[in-house]
Amino acid sequence: NAGVMQNPRHLVRRRGQEARLRCSPMKGHSHVYWYRQLPEEGLKFMVYLQKENIIDESGMPKERFSAEFPKEGPSILRIQQVVRGDSAAYFCASSPSGYEQYFGPGTRLTVT
Amino acid sequence: GIQVEQSPPDLILQEGANSTLRCNFSDSVNNLQWFHQNPWGQLINLFYIPSGTKQNGRLSATTVATERYSLLYISSSQTTDSGVYFCAVSPWGNQFYFGTGTSLTVIP
Numbered sequence: 001n002a003g004v005m006q007n008p009r010h011l012v013r014r015r016g017q018e019a020r021l022r023c024s025p026m027k028g029h030s031h032v033y034w035y036r037q038l039p040e041e042g043l044k045f046m047v048y049l050q051k052e053n054i055i056d057e058s059g060m061p062k063e064r065f066s067a068e069f070p071k072e073g074p075s076i077l078r079i080q081q082v083v084r085g086d087s088a089a090y091f092c093a094s095s096p097s098g099y100e101q102y103f104g105p106g107t108r109l110t111v112t
Numbered sequence: 113g114i115q116v117e118q119s120p121p122d123l124i125l126q127e128g129a130n131s132t133l134r135c136n137f138s139d140s141v142n143n144l145q146w147f148h149q150n151p152w153g154q155l156i157n158l159f160y161i162p163s164g165t166k167q168n169g170r171l172s173a174t175t176v177a178t179e180r181y182s183l184l185y186i187s188s189s190q191t192t193d194s195g196v197y198f199c200a201v202s203p204w205g206n207q208f209y210f211g212t213g214t215s216l217t218v219i220p
Contacts, residue, residue, distance in 0.1 A: 033207065033208070035208075035210075041212065042210035042212045042213055043200075043208075043210045045208060048206055048207060055206070091155065099142070099143050099202075100145065100157075101145065101200075103154075103157070105154050106153055106154070
């Protein structure tokens with residue numbers, strides 16, 4: 001059973017561009033979570049999704065950030081008009097039940 | 113949200129030594145996991161342990177949910193144990209609240 005997959009692993013964007021981060025959960029997992037990790041810090045929750053539904057987006061900035069988990073295909077975290085402060089590692093986790101979470105390798109976003 | 117405190121923040125060990133990492137949390141939780149973030153940044157699941165005790169090789173963990181803390185024991189440490197250890201808790205099946213981690217360095 002393949003683990004959680006994220007791509008790209010590294011992404012460089014200029015200020016003002018869009019960033020799209022993809023997450024494919026483990027087979028049989030219908031719960032997906034996105035977290036952000038700033039340098040030297042712990043992970044901070046952003047959003048929790050199940051297929052086609054956003055369950056909790058309380059950790060997501062109100063502007064420029066959006067997330068989806070369509071019926072088919074990976075979950076997407078989208079950041080519009082990126083700024084330098086968006087530079088971070090973005091981790092996706094999946095769960096079969098909403099309890100134990102399994103993390104992907106992360107996407108390192110650098111905004112220049 | 114729930115406050116999660118981990119101690120010590122930094123730890124340096126000689127290879128072969130034992131250590132105990134602590135995680136205190138401020139409210140009742142249904143989920144608790146320990147992770148190891150290796151030097152390449154990857155998060156590795158160590159234990160899913162909302163209560164009780166588990167062991168996996170040189171690692172073991174105990175959670176006393178009624179007293180709101182968990183302990184991670186590392187015995188006979190190896191250089192590959194280096195990295196940051198995170199405790200994460202959740203009151204229900206939603207977001208995890210992460211501690212700020214314990215940075216472990218094992219020297220040969």
